[in-house]
Amino acid sequence: MPTGVAIRDPRQQLFDAAERILLRDGPSALTSRAVTTEAGCAKGVLHRHFTDxxxxxxxxxxxxxxxxxxxxxxxxxxxxxxxxxxxxxxxxxxxxxxxxxxxxxxxxxxxxxxxxxxxxxxxxxxxxxxxxxxxxxxxxxxxxxxxxxxxxxxxxxxxxxxxxxxxxxxxxxxxxxxxxxxxxxxxxxxxxxxxx
Structure with missing residues (x-):
């Protein structure tokens, strides 16, 4: 993933990604890696905005x-x-x-x-x-x-x-x-x- 690229609203982008995964694959597929991959951002973005x-x-x-x-x-x-x-x-x-x-x-x-x-x-x-x-x-x-x-x-x-x-x-x-x-x-x- 490229670094240094600004994300407009990272929290909402991550929430939207999580919702797509939930709809498509269900709760068992929801992992931090799956969310950041779906959101198209580095895993560190999630951890900058949330403690875990x-x-x-x-x-x-x-x-x-x-x-x-x-x-x-x-x-x-x-x-x-x-x-x-x-x-x-x-x-x-x-x-x-x-x-x-x-x-x-x-x-x-x-x-x-x-x-x-x-x-x-x-x-x-x-x-x-x-x-x-x-x-x-x-x-x-x-x-x-x-x-x-x-x-x-x-x-x-x-x-x-x-x-x-x-x-x-x-x-x-x-x-x-x-x-x-x-x-x-x-x-x-x-x-x-x-x-x-």
Whole structure:
């Protein structure tokens, strides 16, 4: 690899490379050498920006969590507009892209990564926990405007919906489920909790 060549945004370039590897080859193929080779940079670039490979992976997961947090804010703002079922279906299709499913696999696959992420997230599976919080926040907002029943147990509905959706999307080798399948899960899990 040539040295002395400036990289515009090395962290993002490395994250993008890691995501391509996850999508193509799965968590077991993710190594520091594989990432730097995929990114087209020297291995030292990764170690200049991260203390070690598990630090890199933890930051990759945190970057993905930040994306979920952004989606959560947008979803919550949609309360009262469109339909609850439509909003949830769109959110699940958005949040469960191939990379998110692969990142969940990575978190489950690497013990050291989970240990590092436990510093800020003491319970649950990182990324899945934030997805469930996104759904719970949205359902609470819809409850506040009267479109979700006052007695709906959003703390139970949200992780149930995320778990069921994850099972739909989890097979990396199969095509993503169609919108009707995702909507069917949404209807089954939250349909009886709607006020309208």
């Amino acid at each position: 490979f598990d630090d890199f992976l933890a930051e990759l997961v945190r970057d993905r969590i930040a994306q979920v947090d952004d989606l959560a804010a947008t979803l919550k703002e949609s309360a009262g507009a469109g339909t609850v079922l439509g909003n949830l279906t769109a959110a699940l299709n958005s949040v469960f892209d191939g990379v998110a499913v692969a990142v969940v696999g990575l978190v489950i696959f690497r013990d050291e990564l989970r240990t590092r992420l436990r510093v800020d997230r003491p319970t649950g599976i990182p990324l899945m926990t934030e997805m469930a919080a996104m759904i719970a926040g949205y359902l609470e907002a819809e409850r506040a405007v009267g479109r979700v029943a006052a007695d709906a147990e959003v703390e139970v509905l949200a992780p149930t919906l995320i778990g069921a959706a994850h099972l739909l999307f989890a097979d990396r080798g199969a095509p993503a489920p169609d919108k009707a399948a995702v909507r069917g899960v949404v209807v089954t899990v939250v349909g009886n909790s709607l006020s309208q």
